[in-house]
Amino acid sequence: MSTLTTQATASTVPAGKAPFGQWFKATGWRHLVAIAATAFSVFPLLYVLSAALNPTGTMAGSSSLFTEFGTGNFTELFANQERPFGRWFVNTLVIGTVTSAATVFLGAMAAYAFSRMRFTGRRVGLLTLLLLQMFPQLLTVVAIFLLLNFIGDIIPALGLGSQLGLIMVYLGGALGVNTYLMYGFFNTVPTSLDEAARIDGASHVQVFFRIIMPLVTPILAVVGLLAFIGISSEFVIASVVLTDPDSQTLAVGLYSYVAQQRSENWGVFAAGAVIAAVPVMTLFLFLQRYITSGLTAGGVKG
Template sequence: MSSVAERYQTLSSNIQFQKRFSVAWRLVVAVVLILFSIFPVLWIVSASFDNTNSLATQSLIPAQAGIKNYERLFNLDPDFQFGDMFFWRWVFNSVKVAAITTVLSLSITTMAAYAFSRMRFAGRVTMLKGILLIQVFPNLLALVAIYVIIFQTGEIIPALGLNTHAGLILVYLGGSMGLNIWLMKGFLDTVPRAIDESGMVDGASHWQIFSTLLLPLLRPILVVIGILSFIGTYGDFILARILLNDVKEYTLMVGLQIFTSGQFDKKWGVFAAGALIGALPIMITYLTLQDQIAGGLTAGAVKE
């Protein structure tokens, strides 16, 4: 008897040990992976507080720590003047353009998804398929045509022309009829029709059903698509680069890209400061809402 109990004891302590060991080595692996993941971030945090502002002399713990790079970024350092630095203005431009684009494109997407989900009409399936296929076209070359359209429109309506945020937003909105319609339609399809029908019995119009009954239910997916769309627009670089040519009208990404021209290694610290301020709000948003965003990302493909 006692031998059985002893064996049970060793076995269970073995299992215990195995479990602890397994957790321990996985934690070690985690540390290595985390180093890989956050090293670049640590590195630019350090660079941004390194007063030498140089790629060549930077070390992880800055030899000359200070906030000089931030002063330079905000044009507060009289000894170090960048021409054409409008950091806060670029941040403001980026947030403005991204916010307006997000709100408008969410409206366009949601309304179109409502029609695709709740109405049956000729061409519906063809359009849904077409939307998917169009996304595949390498839109880089479309830049030539888009540039010409915006240039010519500006000759007639200057407020929508080159170098205007309205023109840029308009081009961004051209992408509203994209994959997000599928995401939104998929979500709408899961909302029971009985809800619509209860409204119809009461004599509600499509608009009333959409705006008062369904819209509140769409909030979770609206938040996800809205955040992804905001981040996507905020991070866009090519369209903004091509359509905006006045340095005061730049978005933050275009502005930050200027640093890489010429002697990047001599502007490294200031770039790091700007990159950090530009990236932090997005990082925080992502990390706080990671579960919802992950849900939104997989909604289209991962099915239970």
Template sequence: MAANDPFTAPISRVAGDAAPTDGPVNDTRLRGGRWWKEVGWRHVVGVVVIVYCLLPLLYVLSASLNPNGSLTGSNDLFSSVSFGNFTELFHRGFGQWAVNSLVICVVTAIGTVLMGAAAAYAFSRYRFRGRRGTLTGLLLVQMFPQMLAAVALFLLLLQLKDVFPVLGLNSIPGLIAVYLGGALGVNTFLLYGFFNTVPKELDEAARIDGASHAQIFWTIIMPLVTPILVVVGLLSFISTYGEFFIASTILQSNTKFTLAIGLYQWASDERNAPWGLFAAGAVLAAIPVILLFLFLQKYIVGGLTSGSVKG
């Protein structure tokens, strides 16, 4: 029998093990200047960006823990630590402002998701006259910022207060109604692209089984588009949470202020501003947004990309 017969070869060779080589082994690892040219500079850029992002956060945290209440006294980071500013916050109305902001943002986010999902479902599943024109109109209207209508909104709510005081000027429901009025536009387009990724055969199969349009929408479509619903709700929450111009135009009493208006009042007088309180309020105000991102991060990437690559 031949010596090179594959049936008599060693088991390791038949299993696919690499045969020993007589020549030198090629080392593909990057070393020296080549490593710095292809990989090392990225580490340097990453470290610089991290330091650039963390330094302002550390400065604000140091200012919030500084009992002197001045920014110049916080130049030496964490030279003095006290939680007096955080305690003082809740004697200045910060707690009521936080509740107002959370109520406005949560209701607006839920309303935005429901309105946008209903509109996107109609545009995605039905064919009707004026469909393309309506989609284009929503996009064009959204190109103009809502603050351009601040005077008109003020006068409208001022007159509406005599008829429906709940939705009039200086009312939280009125502010929510204004936010929901500009909630379609881009959100509808974002949801529309994602709704198109859901096969229409699912709708047809459910309709054959006797499901109504409402049952198809709530029990079949909505669970399948959860990622984009979460993204739209998160974006709506964040944009409303930090919105100042419209809120300051509509809300006028201290007990109905949002966090953005209340914190601005503290920082508006640059000479006598309580910067320690302002920094402490900014630290606490950032916590809800951070928690939302940590809790919903698994949906964010998929929700933002799926509708654009599968439409």
């Protein structure tokens, strides 16, 4: 009789559905963590967007989300003649694009050399690149200022106040970590492809551009994206190098709106931050399909 009762009770439980406690212990708690992490990440973005649309322009007036709506902050952002937001936007795009492209190209060539060629000092060079990344660029601000000041007396186009000088500084700081990241990805490409191409008479240049580069597109996209994001939000070095307001980037220019205490330009600052995020979001969405494969495959040890 008890056996028949147990079987009848078990038959009332829908097939394929576990009890709530068992489901929560196995996978349910992950959903709660994901929801909490999403809310934690989205709230600052909503707050900035609310402040950008709030016409009061102060942080105190933006304490409640989306209580008032208006485009006055965006209008004032582009109408201010003393603070050329449009020029800052173009400067950021130019510096970010040039630096990202140069970082990808130079880093790819260095990674190809470390991955495919055997020469004296190869291992020491890789360890040196890795060691240099332990020291942030912030520690070299004084040295960068003095170096560019000295170079400016000889080559004014590379001195203080020049965007080209800032690009060179960014390249020097980004090549190390990006080269090491691409080096791990290059090792995942079979060397048999190189050997077959060289048997057919291809040179290193032809192997690099026609065979290797198309195969490592994911890591190139990831490096370019990370470089562009870092340059768009970098403030300290850009504020030291770029002294002319017309040559400044968005990070440096927008800071002038809130540099003073009790500033009433927080709404304009938030509006500029929203517009500044558009190129980064656009590039991220365009390169999204390469991001996962580029980051995971680069972790293969070669």
